[in-house]
Amino acid sequence: MSTSSLRRQMKNIVHNYSEAEIKVREATSNDPWGPSSSLMSEIADLTYNVVAFSEIMSMIWKRLNDHGKNWRHVYKAMTLMEYLIKTGSERVSQQCKENMYAVQTLKDFQYVDRDGKDQGVNVREKAKQLVALLRDEDRLREERAHALKTKEKLAQTATASSAAVGSGAPPEAEQAWPQSSGEEELQLQLALAMSKEEADQPLPCGPEDDVQLQLALSLSREEHDK
Known part of the structure; x- marks a missing residue:
């Protein structure tokens, strides 16, 4: 378990975040890898719940x-917003269109890291893609239909795989890991269809990590293992 994950758990406890809010925080963390398709799928399903929808979008x-x-x-x-627009409740795209200016402003996002690399370009390009999608009703309708169909196939494969495996593995494991090469391929296709995974980049570790690690472990030992 990384120090950043433990730090997030501490904040989740302190701020008493809901299940939906915790999932969004996990999917949009500072970890140098993109959100998993399984996690984004769980969040997309939660958008059909009125209360969870409000928490997720907020x-x-x-x-x-x-x-x-x-x-x-x-x-x-x-990245998560794009996935939810395509596979979540239609309320997602409606709210995104109403607040499109918030995404448009990100076309001018600026940030150069300590190594002199322009990381802001990732945000600027993503903002352009998202605004273009929200403005094109026909394309949005087509991509949503395709994404929902892909997600449905993934769910069917997962159900079939779980039935084949039987009760040998705990429910948590069955939900988290692909049970067949076919399901794994579908997960990969769905993730690629929703967004381009960003390249791995090491996160700097601070000297206070050991202290925070012990504090976080004392606060929560089991939540992340789920």
Whole structure:
């Protein structure tokens, strides 16, 4: 378990975030890898619940307002937003269109890291893609139909695989891991269809990590293992 994950768990406990909010925070973290298709799928399903929908969108808009070294929060929030527009409740695209200006402003996002690399370009390009999608009703309708069909196939494969495996594995394991090469391929296709995974980049570790690690472990030992 990474130090950043433990730090997120601490904040989740302190702020008493809901299940939906915690999932969004996990999907839009500063970790140097993109959100998993399984996690985004869970969030998409939650958008059909009125209360969870409000919590999810509120957290996404909050992440979009981040800046500087937290550019991954912004980039991943748009990645998740795009996925939800295509596979979540239609209320998602409606709210995104009503607040499109918040995405448009990200076309000018600026951040150059300590190595002189322009990381803001990732956010700027994603913002352009998302605005173009929201403005094109026909394309949005087509991509949503395709994404929902792909997700349905993934769900059917997962159900069939779980039935074949039987009760040998715990429910958590069955849900988290692909049970066949076919399901794994579908997960990969769905993830690629929703967004381009960003390249792995190492996160700097601070000298206070050991202290925070012990504190986080004392607060929560089991939540992340789920």
